[in-house]
Amino acid sequence: DTGVSQDPRHKITKRGQNVTFRCDPISEHNRLYWYRQTLGQGPEFLTYFQNEAQLEKSRLLSDRFSAERPKGSFSTLEIQRTEQGDSAMYLCASSLLERRNYGYTFGSGTRLTVV
Protein backbone atom coordinates (compact mmCIF):
# COMPACT_ATOMS: atom_id res chain seq x y z
CA ASP A 1 0.00 0.00 0.00
CA THR A 2 1.85 3.06 -1.27
CA GLY A 3 -0.96 5.53 -0.64
CA VAL A 4 -2.63 7.89 -3.09
CA SER A 5 -0.24 9.50 -5.57
CA GLN A 6 -0.85 12.75 -7.39
CA ASP A 7 1.13 14.24 -10.21
CA PRO A 8 2.38 16.89 -10.61
CA ARG A 9 2.77 18.35 -7.11
CA HIS A 10 2.87 21.88 -8.44
CA LYS A 11 1.71 23.43 -11.71
CA ILE A 12 2.02 27.03 -12.85
CA THR A 13 0.13 27.89 -16.01
CA LYS A 14 -0.90 30.95 -17.94
CA ARG A 15 -4.53 31.96 -18.06
CA GLY A 16 -6.31 30.31 -20.94
CA GLN A 17 -4.10 27.23 -21.06
CA ASN A 18 -5.35 23.68 -20.46
CA VAL A 19 -3.96 21.58 -17.62
CA THR A 20 -4.31 17.91 -16.69
CA PHE A 21 -3.67 16.28 -13.33
CA ARG A 22 -3.27 12.60 -12.57
CA CYS A 23 -4.26 10.58 -9.53
CA ASP A 24 -3.24 7.00 -8.76
CA PRO A 25 -5.44 5.61 -5.97
CA ILE A 26 -4.70 2.77 -3.57
CA SER A 27 -4.89 -0.29 -5.79
CA GLU A 28 -7.78 -2.14 -4.11
CA HIS A 29 -9.94 0.97 -3.64
CA ASN A 30 -12.97 1.10 -5.92
CA ARG A 31 -13.96 4.72 -5.24
CA LEU A 32 -12.01 7.79 -6.28
CA TYR A 33 -12.83 11.40 -5.41
CA TRP A 34 -11.64 14.81 -6.54
CA TYR A 35 -11.75 17.82 -4.24
CA ARG A 36 -10.57 21.42 -4.53
CA GLN A 37 -9.22 23.40 -1.59
CA THR A 38 -8.46 27.11 -1.39
CA LEU A 39 -6.51 28.81 1.38
CA GLY A 40 -8.34 28.85 4.69
CA GLN A 41 -11.17 26.64 3.48
CA GLY A 42 -12.03 23.00 3.77
CA PRO A 43 -11.93 20.76 0.70
CA GLU A 44 -14.83 21.26 -1.73
CA PHE A 45 -16.27 18.24 -3.54
CA LEU A 46 -15.87 18.13 -7.32
CA THR A 47 -16.71 14.62 -8.50
CA TYR A 48 -16.34 10.94 -7.70
CA PHE A 49 -16.10 7.57 -9.44
CA GLN A 50 -17.02 4.06 -8.47
CA ASN A 51 -14.77 1.90 -10.58
CA GLU A 52 -14.93 3.58 -14.00
CA ALA A 53 -18.40 5.12 -13.58
CA GLN A 54 -18.65 8.80 -12.68
CA LEU A 55 -21.47 8.79 -10.13
CA GLU A 56 -21.73 12.44 -9.13
CA LYS A 57 -20.45 15.78 -10.29
CA SER A 58 -20.79 18.98 -8.29
CA ARG A 59 -23.24 21.43 -9.81
CA LEU A 60 -20.69 24.10 -8.96
CA LEU A 61 -18.28 22.51 -11.41
CA SER A 62 -17.85 24.47 -14.61
CA ASP A 63 -18.08 22.76 -18.00
CA ARG A 64 -14.38 23.56 -18.32
CA PHE A 65 -13.67 20.75 -15.86
CA SER A 66 -13.72 17.11 -16.90
CA ALA A 67 -12.60 13.97 -15.14
CA GLU A 68 -12.07 10.42 -16.33
CA ARG A 69 -11.19 7.11 -14.76
CA PRO A 70 -10.57 4.67 -17.62
CA LYS A 71 -10.55 1.02 -16.58
CA GLY A 72 -11.31 1.99 -12.99
CA SER A 73 -7.68 2.57 -12.05
CA PHE A 74 -5.98 5.97 -12.26
CA SER A 75 -7.95 9.16 -12.88
CA THR A 76 -7.28 12.41 -14.68
CA LEU A 77 -8.77 15.84 -14.05
CA GLU A 78 -8.57 18.33 -16.91
CA ILE A 79 -9.25 22.04 -16.69
CA GLN A 80 -9.70 23.80 -20.01
CA ARG A 81 -9.13 27.53 -20.57
CA THR A 82 -7.87 28.08 -17.05
CA GLU A 83 -8.86 31.20 -15.13
CA GLN A 84 -7.20 32.85 -12.14
CA GLY A 85 -10.06 31.65 -9.96
CA ASP A 86 -9.01 28.07 -10.67
CA SER A 87 -5.88 28.57 -8.57
CA ALA A 88 -6.20 26.09 -5.70
CA MET A 89 -5.00 22.78 -4.32
CA TYR A 90 -6.61 19.86 -6.15
CA LEU A 91 -6.90 16.81 -3.92
CA CYS A 92 -7.60 13.24 -4.88
CA ALA A 93 -8.83 10.61 -2.42
CA SER A 94 -9.78 6.95 -2.63
CA SER A 95 -11.77 4.52 -0.51
CA LEU A 96 -13.14 1.00 -0.42
CA LEU A 97 -16.91 1.20 -0.53
CA GLU A 98 -17.78 -1.37 2.10
CA ARG A 99 -15.04 -0.62 4.60
CA ARG A 100 -16.48 1.10 7.67
CA ASN A 101 -14.42 2.99 10.24
CA TYR A 102 -11.84 3.93 7.65
CA GLY A 103 -12.00 7.31 6.06
CA TYR A 104 -10.97 8.28 2.62
CA THR A 105 -7.23 8.32 1.98
CA PHE A 106 -6.10 11.59 0.46
CA GLY A 107 -3.10 12.29 -1.71
CA SER A 108 -0.80 15.25 -1.12
CA GLY A 109 -2.53 17.26 -3.82
CA THR A 110 -1.58 19.25 -6.91
CA ARG A 111 -1.19 22.96 -6.30
CA LEU A 112 -2.31 24.94 -9.35
CA THR A 113 -1.32 28.57 -9.84
CA VAL A 114 -2.85 30.41 -12.80
CA VAL A 115 -0.97 33.59 -13.73
Place this chain on the structure above:
Amino acid sequence: EDQVTQSPEALRLQEGESSSLNCSYTVSGLRGLFWYRQDPGKGPEFLFTLYSAGEEKEKERLKATLTKKESFLHITAPKPEDSATYLCAVQVNAGGTSYGKLTFGQGTILTVHP
Protein backbone atom coordinates in the same frame (compact mmCIF):
# COMPACT_ATOMS: atom_id res chain seq x y z
CA GLU B 1 -28.43 21.94 1.85
CA ASP B 2 -25.95 20.15 4.10
CA GLN B 3 -23.88 22.52 6.25
CA VAL B 4 -20.87 22.00 8.49
CA THR B 5 -19.53 24.77 10.73
CA GLN B 6 -16.39 24.51 12.81
CA SER B 7 -15.38 26.68 15.74
CA PRO B 8 -13.19 28.33 16.70
CA GLU B 9 -11.48 29.24 13.42
CA ALA B 10 -8.14 29.30 15.23
CA LEU B 11 -7.03 28.12 18.66
CA ARG B 12 -3.74 28.77 20.41
CA LEU B 13 -2.83 26.56 23.37
CA GLN B 14 0.11 26.15 25.65
CA GLU B 15 1.63 22.69 25.77
CA GLY B 16 -0.39 20.63 28.24
CA GLU B 17 -3.45 22.93 28.10
CA SER B 18 -6.44 20.74 27.20
CA SER B 19 -9.29 22.07 25.04
CA SER B 20 -12.03 21.13 22.59
CA LEU B 21 -12.87 21.86 18.96
CA ASN B 22 -16.48 22.00 17.84
CA CYS B 23 -18.17 20.82 14.64
CA SER B 24 -21.85 21.68 14.19
CA TYR B 25 -23.77 20.12 11.33
CA THR B 26 -27.13 20.41 9.63
CA VAL B 27 -27.84 17.50 7.30
CA SER B 28 -30.82 15.60 5.98
CA GLY B 29 -29.65 12.28 7.36
CA LEU B 30 -26.22 11.63 8.82
CA ARG B 31 -24.44 8.49 7.71
CA GLY B 32 -21.08 9.34 9.26
CA LEU B 33 -19.02 12.18 10.68
CA PHE B 34 -15.33 12.25 9.91
CA TRP B 35 -12.39 14.04 11.55
CA TYR B 36 -9.19 14.71 9.63
CA ARG B 37 -5.90 16.39 10.46
CA GLN B 38 -4.14 18.45 7.79
CA ASP B 39 -0.55 19.69 7.92
CA PRO B 40 0.55 22.61 5.70
CA GLY B 41 1.06 21.59 2.07
CA LYS B 42 -0.30 18.07 2.62
CA GLY B 43 -3.55 16.27 2.10
CA PRO B 44 -5.91 15.56 5.00
CA GLU B 45 -5.03 12.58 7.20
CA PHE B 46 -7.89 10.45 8.52
CA LEU B 47 -8.42 10.40 12.30
CA PHE B 48 -11.91 9.09 13.17
CA THR B 49 -15.34 8.20 11.86
CA LEU B 50 -18.40 8.41 14.13
CA TYR B 51 -21.71 6.89 13.06
CA SER B 52 -24.26 7.41 15.85
CA ALA B 53 -25.04 9.83 18.67
CA GLY B 54 -23.26 8.88 21.85
CA GLU B 55 -20.37 7.21 20.05
CA GLU B 56 -16.84 8.09 21.17
CA LYS B 57 -13.43 7.24 19.70
CA GLU B 58 -9.93 7.87 21.02
CA LYS B 59 -6.45 8.01 19.56
CA GLU B 60 -3.51 9.05 21.70
CA ARG B 61 -4.34 12.57 23.01
CA LEU B 62 -7.47 12.94 20.84
CA LYS B 63 -11.03 11.94 21.64
CA ALA B 64 -13.99 12.50 19.34
CA THR B 65 -17.62 12.51 20.46
CA LEU B 66 -20.89 12.82 18.56
CA THR B 67 -24.37 14.14 19.36
CA LYS B 68 -27.34 14.63 17.04
CA LYS B 69 -26.25 18.17 16.17
CA GLU B 70 -22.52 18.40 16.77
CA SER B 71 -19.22 16.69 17.34
CA PHE B 72 -16.34 17.59 19.60
CA LEU B 73 -12.68 16.82 19.24
CA HIS B 74 -11.12 16.89 22.68
CA ILE B 75 -7.37 17.35 22.92
CA THR B 76 -5.83 16.32 26.22
CA ALA B 77 -2.42 17.68 27.25
CA PRO B 78 -1.50 18.71 23.69
CA LYS B 79 2.06 18.80 22.41
CA PRO B 80 3.55 21.11 19.76
CA GLU B 81 3.39 18.26 17.23
CA ASP B 82 -0.41 18.36 17.51
CA SER B 83 -0.34 21.74 15.73
CA ALA B 84 -2.31 21.38 12.48
CA THR B 85 -5.63 22.21 10.88
CA TYR B 86 -8.40 19.90 12.05
CA LEU B 87 -11.20 19.28 9.57
CA CYS B 88 -14.64 17.89 10.20
CA ALA B 89 -16.75 16.37 7.41
CA VAL B 90 -20.17 14.72 7.08
CA GLN B 91 -21.48 12.02 4.82
CA VAL B 92 -25.25 11.80 4.35
CA ASN B 93 -27.73 9.06 3.60
CA ALA B 94 -29.06 9.77 0.13
CA GLY B 95 -30.30 6.38 -0.94
CA GLY B 96 -28.62 3.74 -3.10
CA THR B 97 -24.94 4.40 -3.65
CA SER B 98 -25.19 8.17 -3.75
CA TYR B 99 -23.71 8.83 -0.33
CA GLY B 100 -20.13 8.97 -1.53
CA LYS B 101 -19.11 12.55 -1.03
CA LEU B 102 -17.94 14.25 2.15
CA THR B 103 -18.97 17.81 2.95
CA PHE B 104 -16.23 19.57 4.91
CA GLY B 105 -16.22 22.42 7.38
CA GLN B 106 -13.70 25.22 7.02
CA GLY B 107 -11.38 23.77 9.65
CA THR B 108 -9.85 24.87 12.96
CA ILE B 109 -6.20 25.89 12.95
CA LEU B 110 -4.61 24.61 16.16
CA THR B 111 -1.28 25.97 17.36
CA VAL B 112 0.34 24.47 20.45
CA HIS B 113 3.19 26.49 21.94
CA PRO B 114 5.95 24.78 23.95
